[in-house]
Amino acid sequence: MEQKNITVGLGAALLVALGGVYFITRPSPPPSMAPTASAAAPSASASAVASAEPEGSGDAGSEGGADSVLDMVTAPAGSSQLPPTAPKQVGFGVVLFVYEGAQAAPPGSRSKAEALTLARAAVETAKKDFAEAVKQGDRGSLKDAGRVPRGILEDHIELTLFTLDKGQVADEPIDTPRGYWVVKRND
Numbered sequence: 733m734e735q736k737n738i739t740v741g742l743g744a745a746l747l748v749a750l751g752g753v754y755f756i757t758r759p760s761p762p763p764s765m766a767p768t769a770s771a772a773a774p775s776a777s778a779s780a781v782a783s784a785e786p787e788g789s790g791d792a793g794s795e796g797g798a799d800s801v802l803d804m805v806t807a808p809a810g811s812s813q814l815p816p817t818a819p820k821q822v823g824f825g826v827v828l829f830v831y832e833g834a835q836a837a838p839p840g841s842r843s844k845a846e847a848l849t850l851a852r853a854a855v856e857t858a859k860k861d862f863a864e865a866v867k868q869g870d871r872g873s874l875k876d877a878g879r880v881p882r883g884i885l886e887d888h889i890e891l892t893l894f895t896l897d898k899g900q901v902a903d904e905p906i907d908t909p910r911g912y913w914v915v916k917r918n919d
Contacts, residue, residue, distance in 0.1 A: 814882070818894045821881040823918040825862055827854050827869035830911035837911070851905035851912035858901045862916050870911070876918060893917060 830837045831847035842850075850868070858865035866873045882890065886909070892902050896917035905912040 813887070813891055814894050818882075821879050822894060822896075823879045824877055824893055825866065825875045825916040825918055826873060826877050827851070827858060827862075827865045827914040828872045828911050829854070829905070829914075830870045830872075834911040835909050847912050848905060848907075851914055854914045855901060855903065855905060858914050858916060862901065865914060869914070872910075879919075889913065889915075 829847040829851045830841055831844040832841040833844070834841070854865045854868050857868060863875050866875050880893075882894065884890075885893065889906050889908055892906055893915055896902060896915070898917055898919055901914065901916045905914050
């Protein structure tokens with residue numbers, strides 16, 4: 733049963749990531765199809781989006797702006813905290829340390845304090861040899877977890893991951909709903 737829950741959870745995460753990739757890579761709609769505040773009888777959501785759109789942010793070439801109105805709706809608040817030089821997507825690796833109370837944590841999991849101690853020790857190992865740190869982590873730890881676009885991960889995770897330099901390991905573990913993560917930006 734536990735294996736099934738993990739598989740279902742990973743499958744759901746993959747679907748969310750694929751959906752994010754679709755929204756990032758799809759072409760922008762022609763200007764004639766973009767919702768505007770002056771459209772006759774706009775829906776409540778279209779009005780909210782149009783009024784929330786900062787001037788010039790809908791242009792694909794604008795610095796730091798969304799590629800379309802839909803991107804603004806799906807992007808979390810953390811995306812706006814990223815510097816303009818942050819990439820639109822990154823490849824990363826993760827070392828996971830699950831603790832009691834985290835999503836998909838098995839019964840009898842370690843305490844949060846124990847997980848943090850292990851994660852902090854793994855940061856030091858990861859800076860020298862990330863593959864070795866992955867071996868120390870729990871199931872779900874991956875040297876290459878793939879590529880993730882902005883707007884998929886929680887704000888604080890995204891802010892850390894998207895501001896790392898290529899090849900850099902975060903100095904501190906990140907507390908996530910799934911446990912502590914030690915992350916490395918691969919590209």
